Amino acid sequence: MSERDGAGERRVEVETLRALEVPTQRIIAIGLVLWAIALLVTLLVPALHTGSRDWWPWACVAGFVLGSIGLLYVRRGRGNAHDAG
Numbered sequence: 001m002s003e004r005d006g007a008g009e010r011r012v013e014v015e016t017l018r019a020l021e022v023p024t025q026r027i028i029a030i031g032l033v034l035w036a037i038a039l040l041v042t043l044l045v046p047a048l049h050t051g052s053r054d055w056w057p058w059a060c061v062a063g064f065v066l067g068s069i070g071l072l073y074v075r076r077g078r079g080n081a082h083d084a085g
Contacts, residue, residue, distance in 0.1 A: 036060075
């Protein structure tokens, strides 16, 4: 909102912004489940892991491993935006 002060100048009041509450652990866990499903699909369908696509299962493994590290990091409290300075 803007108001005029005694000198006729416009004064703007800005609300303090708060960090958005996000269920980070749940989001990471859903991502881990999706990476695991993707890994199963790529291993069960031969066309998805042969020839030029032989790296696809490894991409799923990398996503799962990095997501697991991220989940551990967040669970230990280091991924908390509230404590960021």
